[in-house]
Amino acid sequence: xxxxxxxxxxxxxxxRVTISCSGSSSNIGSNTVNWYQxxxxxxxxLLIYNNNQRPSGVPDRFSGxxxxxxxxxxxxxxxxxxxxxxxCSAWDDSLNGPVFGGGTKVTVL
Amino acid sequence: xxxxxxxxGGLVQAGGPLRLSCAASGLTFNNHGMSWVRQAPGxxxxxxxxxxxxxxxxxxxxxxxxxxxxxxxNSKNTLHxxxxxxRAEDTALYYCAKxxxxxWRVFDVWGQGTTVTVSS
Numbered sequence: 001x002x003x004x005x006x007x008x009x010x011x012x013x014x015x016r017v018t019i020s021c022s023g024s025s026s027n028i029g030s031n032t033v034n035w036y037q038x039x040x041x042x043x044x045x046l047l048i049y050n051n052n053q054r055p056s057g058v059p060d061r062f063s064g065x066x067x068x069x070x071x072x073x074x075x076x077x078x079x080x081x082x083x084x085x086x087x088c089s090a091w092d093d094s095l096n097g098p099v100f101g102g103g104t105k106v107t108v109l
Numbered sequence: 110x111x112x113x114x115x116x117x118g119g120l121v122q123a124g125g126p127l128r129l130s131c132a133a134s135g136l137t138f139n140n141h142g143m144s145w146v147r148q149a150p151g152x153x154x155x156x157x158x159x160x161x162x163x164x165x166x167x168x169x170x171x172x173x174x175x176x177x178x179x180x181x182x183n184s185k186n187t188l189h190x191x192x193x194x195x196r197a198e199d200t201a202l203y204y205c206a207k208x209x210x211x212x213w214r215v216f217d218v219w220g221q222g223t224t225v226t227v228s229s
Contacts, residue, residue, distance in 0.1 A: 001153060032212075034214075034215055034216075036154070036216070042221075043204055043219040043220065043221050043222060044146075044154065044204070044216075044219050045219065046215065046216060046217045046218075049209065049212075049215045049217070050212075050215070055217060087153060087154050089154070091214050095170075095171070096168065097156055097159075097168055097169075097170055098144075098156045098214050099156070100153055100154040100155065100156065101153070102153045103153040103154070
């Protein structure tokens, strides 16, 4: 994948978990980052857009940030229903299209 | 509520064609860019193609350029993906995704997907 994410992350209920997304100057470095949540067996859902904006209905325990060519998603106060795959995405100026990270599977221990 | 319902998936031989459709409801369809995003079994998300609200502009991933054609019928609120010269690596769950009205690159509503299997 063009964007690099850790394959897995975990935490106990109530803990804070952070997922990183690393890119380059042609994608994260010059464009905004979006995050998608994919619960098991379901379609992806927009979680964060424009680096740190939450769509209506997304709990405020989810937050996004970006610095340089990297971005991160934080889940504060982890809950069992947060077990899912999380994908970062950004437009890539060189490829002239959106690119995704490989996804991070979050497990609640 | 915005809903997207894909159809047209199935089993096809390598080299063959297949046409996917996505019926949209609950929105002013021609206000939104629409995309197809696919997910191979056990893999991540892979953007395929996008079409502007008017249908006048299209973008394609390099992996499908020249083989796939995205189109839309705004009178019927329907999006299509014509796939030709299919390859085994095109096997995936294909999602229809609605672009945010301010930035089509933000996919704010997704369908449930339709499965395409290419046999070699």
